[in-house]
Amino acid sequence: MEFELPPELEEIRRTARRFTERELEPWASVIDERGEVPDEVVELLAANGYLGMRLDEEFGGGGLGLFPFSLVLEEFSRSHRMFTLIVTSTSGLCPIAIARHGTPEQRDRYVRGMVQGKLKGAFALTEPGAGSDAGAIKTRAQKVEGGWMLNGLKHYISGAHVADVVMVMAVTDPEKRARGGVSAFLVDKGTPGFKVTRIDQTIGSDAIKLAEIAFEDCFVPDGALLGKAGEGFKFAMESLTDGRLGVATSCIGAAERMQEMSIEHAKQRNTFGKPLASRQAIQWMLADNAVEIAAARALTYETIRQVEAGKNVGSGSSMCKLYCSEMVGRVVDRAVQIHGGMGLIRGFPVERFYRDVRHYRVGEGASEIQRMLIARTLTGGRGE
Ligand SMILES: Cc1cc2nc3c(=O)[nH]c(=O)nc-3n(C[C@H](O)[C@H](O)[C@H](O)COP(=O)(O)OP(=O)(O)OC[C@H]3O[C@@H](n4cnc5c(N)ncnc54)[C@H](O)[C@@H]3O)c2cc1C
Known part of the structure; x- marks a missing residue:
C-alpha cells in the first residue's frame, strides 16, 4: 500500500533511499565484521547533510522538521541500525537540550561539534536501581564551593565509553526528586572521578555497546550545570515524543526491508517442485506483514502530522512506539x-x-511502560 506524501517529502525519501542503497549498504557488513563504525561512515553522513538534521542552521544543523527527519530514519533503518543511531545521537536529546537550554559557552563548546559528528555525546539516566522507574535514580550531585560533587553509578548508557561529554542526570534535591529535584550536568571525558567501569555487548550488533559509568567524588564546575538546578527531567521529557516516533519509523523501515526480502526469497525458493510463494502458509505470513506494516505507517504518519501541526496527541507517540516495535518483532520473526x-x-x-x-x-x-501511559490517558488515573 502506497502512502502519498507531499512532493518535497517524497523527494527527501527518494534521496535517502538512493543514498542508503548506494552509499550506506556497502558499509553494513563492514560494521558487523569490525564490530564498530568506521570514521568514514560518520564523515559520509556528515558530508551528505544527515547529521544534526533537527538542529537549527545557526548550529550547523539542517533545521529539518519531524516528518522529513522521520522519513530519513525509516530509510536508513532498511540497512543497518547503527546508521539511525548515529543520526539520532546528533539530532537527539543531548545536542537539542544543550542548544535550547545551554549557556553561550556550553553551546559553543558542544553543539556544533556534535552536529558535525566530531564530538560524541551520551545521555545517562538509567541506574541499576532505576530503569523504567527513572524517578528512583540515586546518583547525587551536592553543591560545593564553585561547583558540584557527583557520586553514583549509571548503566546501559549507549556509547558512554567513547563519549566526549555525558549528560548526567543527578539528584540535587532529595526532597523533590523527580518533581524538580533532578538536574542535568555536562561531564567531560577525563574529568577526575568519572570512570567507565564496564562495557556491555547486547543481543544486537556488536557495534552497539552500552557502558556502565561511575562517579566517585567527581567535581564539576558550576558551568557544567545545564539550565537551572531541578530542570533535568523537564529536558528529558522534551525529547520523549521525538524519541518514540523515531523508534516507530525505524521499526517501519526495518520491517519493510524484511518483508521485501521475504517476498523475494519466497518467489525464488522452490520446495517440493513449487515456489514457497505459492504456499498458503507462506502467503498468510506475507499478508499479515503487509497489513501490519501499513497499519504501523498509517498510525505513525498521522501522529507525526498532528505533532507537526502543534496538536496535542496525548499518548499517540506511545501508541506508535508500542505498536511499531512489537510489529517489527513479528515481521522479522516471520522473515527468519x-x-x-x-x-x-x-x-x-x-x-x-x-x-x-x-x-x-x-x-x-x-512496551509495558507505553501501555501504562496509554491506559493512563484512557482512564485519567495513575494506575497501581
Ligand atoms: C539498546 C539500549 C540502549 C539504551 N541506552 C540508554 C541510554 O543511552 N541512556 C540511558 O539512560 N538508558 C539507556 N538504556 C536503558 C533503558 O532506558 C532501560 O533498559 C529501560 O528504561 C528499562 O529499564 P530496566 O532495564 O531497568 O528494566 P526494568 O525497569 O527493571 O523493567 C523490567 C521489565 O519490567 C517491566 N516493568 C517495569 N515496571 C513495570 C510496571 N510498573 N508494570 C508492568 N511492567 C513493568 C518493563 O517494561 C520491563 O519489561 C538503554 C537500553 C537499551 C536496551
Missing part, C-alpha cells in the same frame, strides 16, 4: 521462518535484523 536455515546464518541481514530489533521493545520506554 520464511528464509529457513539461511535466516539464522551469521552475516545474512535477516539474522542481524532479528537480533537488532529486539532492542526496540525495551529501550526508550519498554
Whole structure:
C-alpha cells in the first residue's frame, strides 16, 4: 500500500533511499565484521547533510522538521541500525537540550561539534536501581564551593565509553526528586572521578555497546550545570515524543526491508517442485506483514502530522512506539521462518535484523511502560 506524501517529502525519501542503497549498504557488513563504525561512515553522513538534521542552521544543523527527519530514519533503518543511531545521537536529546537550554559557552563548546559528528555525546539516566522507574535514580550531585560533587553509578548508557561529554542526570534535591529535584550536568571525558567501569555487548550488533559509568567524588564546575538546578527531567521529557516516533519509523523501515526480502526469497525458493510463494502458509505470513506494516505507517504518519501541526496527541507517540516495535518483532520473526536455515546464518541481514530489533521493545520506554501511559490517558488515573 502506497502512502502519498507531499512532493518535497517524497523527494527527501527518494534521496535517502538512493543514498542508503548506494552509499550506506556497502558499509553494513563492514560494521558487523569490525564490530564498530568506521570514521568514514560518520564523515559520509556528515558530508551528505544527515547529521544534526533537527538542529537549527545557526548550529550547523539542517533545521529539518519531524516528518522529513522521520522519513530519513525509516530509510536508513532498511540497512543497518547503527546508521539511525548515529543520526539520532546528533539530532537527539543531548545536542537539542544543550542548544535550547545551554549557556553561550556550553553551546559553543558542544553543539556544533556534535552536529558535525566530531564530538560524541551520551545521555545517562538509567541506574541499576532505576530503569523504567527513572524517578528512583540515586546518583547525587551536592553543591560545593564553585561547583558540584557527583557520586553514583549509571548503566546501559549507549556509547558512554567513547563519549566526549555525558549528560548526567543527578539528584540535587532529595526532597523533590523527580518533581524538580533532578538536574542535568555536562561531564567531560577525563574529568577526575568519572570512570567507565564496564562495557556491555547486547543481543544486537556488536557495534552497539552500552557502558556502565561511575562517579566517585567527581567535581564539576558550576558551568557544567545545564539550565537551572531541578530542570533535568523537564529536558528529558522534551525529547520523549521525538524519541518514540523515531523508534516507530525505524521499526517501519526495518520491517519493510524484511518483508521485501521475504517476498523475494519466497518467489525464488522452490520446495517440493513449487515456489514457497505459492504456499498458503507462506502467503498468510506475507499478508499479515503487509497489513501490519501499513497499519504501523498509517498510525505513525498521522501522529507525526498532528505533532507537526502543534496538536496535542496525548499518548499517540506511545501508541506508535508500542505498536511499531512489537510489529517489527513479528515481521522479522516471520522473515527468519520464511528464509529457513539461511535466516539464522551469521552475516545474512535477516539474522542481524532479528537480533537488532529486539532492542526496540525495551529501550526508550519498554512496551509495558507505553501501555501504562496509554491506559493512563484512557482512564485519567495513575494506575497501581
Ligand atoms: C539498546 C539500549 C540502549 C539504551 N541506552 C540508554 C541510554 O543511552 N541512556 C540511558 O539512560 N538508558 C539507556 N538504556 C536503558 C533503558 O532506558 C532501560 O533498559 C529501560 O528504561 C528499562 O529499564 P530496566 O532495564 O531497568 O528494566 P526494568 O525497569 O527493571 O523493567 C523490567 C521489565 O519490567 C517491566 N516493568 C517495569 N515496571 C513495570 C510496571 N510498573 N508494570 C508492568 N511492567 C513493568 C518493563 O517494561 C520491563 O519489561 C538503554 C537500553 C537499551 C536496551
